[in-house]
Amino acid sequence: MKTIITDVFFDLDHTLWDFEKNSALAFETIFKNYQIEIDLDKFLVHYVPINLKYWEMYRTEQITQTQLRYGRLKDTFDLIQYQIDDDKINFLSDKYIYYLPKYNHLFDGTIEILEYLKPKYKLHIITNGFAEIQNNKLNNANINHYFQTITNSEMAGVKKPNPIIFQHALVKSKAKKENSIMIGDCIEADIYGAIHSGFDAILFNEHKKTIPENIKQVHHLLELKEHL
The missing domain is CATH 3.40.50.1000 (HAD superfamily/HAD-like)
Incomplete structure (x- = not known):
């Protein structure tokens, strides 16, 4: 039965x-508004798998929410060799959380x-x-x-x-x-x-x-x- x-x-x-589409739009807005001189496509090629890796670690209790939000950006900027300090990373992380749900x-x-x-x-x-x-x-x-x-x-x-x-x-x-x-x-x-x-x-x-x-x-x- x-x-x-x-x-x-x-x-x-x-x-x-659609997380990836909305996430890309959020970063596009952030980079434009805060003068981050990075090619968006180049950034996303690295960010997308890094973000998935960090969410896997967050899901399995290996990292905190704060470490997730900072680490995924820090690792991506490091990979593309973009010089940026921790305060700016944390600032951009907050802006990303602000802009992300605005796209639908x-x-x-x-x-x-x-x-x-x-x-x-x-x-x-x-x-x-x-x-x-x-x-x-x-x-x-x-x-x-x-x-x-x-x-x-x-x-x-x-x-x-x-x-x-x-x-x-x-x-x-x-x-x-x-x-x-x-x-x-x-x-x-x-x-x-x-x-x-x-x-x-x-x-x-x-x-x-x-x-x-x-x-x-x-x-x-x-x-x-x-x-x-």
């Missing part, structure tokens, strides 16, 4: 909210799939992002009204894939794990985290990376209609 899904939990960054590009199909799902399921967010920034992203992108609950790592005290954050989301949403499904882009945090917490899960695999055959996946958000 097929399990009936009642509650759909989404990750936000890299799943609905979503992945193709986001609104359509949320419109499709909302009448059928209760929709929720589980994110490792910082509470204020994530709320601003949802509001500025005008998608906050689709979700009944928002669970972030600050309120849960842990980050995905820790089962505590999934349990926190269940309590907040009044959902049952056996009737819940998680959709996200990170196989470790979102998919394995959800599965180990008793959820079903679907990977948003936009870049078509090779993954284990037993993991359900979609390459475009509208493909979720085939599963839900």
Whole structure:
């Protein structure tokens, strides 16, 4: 007998909210406004993988939020041999956090799939992002009204894939794990985290990376209609 899904939990960054596009726009604005003479494309080639590495360390409790925000910029500036002092790095880090949620590009199909799902399921967010920034992203992108609950790592005290954050989301949403499904882009945090917490899960695999055959996946958000 097929399990009936009642509650759909989404990750936000890299799943609905186009982090890389919005991040690039934030840096473009910062470099222009504060006279940082760097080629944006050259900067991003290094920053994008460095940022992912730092988020992995943050997710696994190896570094603090402050170390994440400083280190990803420091390492990138060092790699491109751009001379900048620590005070300026911290200043730019603060400005990046300020500008980032002001951009609101979503992945193709986001609104359509949320419109499709909302009448059928209760929709929720589980994110490792910082509470204020994530709320601003949802509001500025005008998608906050689709979700009944928002669970972030600050309120849960842990980050995905820790089962505590999934349990926190269940309590907040009044959902049952056996009737819940998680959709996200990170196989470790979102998919394995959800599965180990008793959820079903679907990977948003936009870049078509090779993954284990037993993991359900979609390459475009509208493909979720085939599963839900």
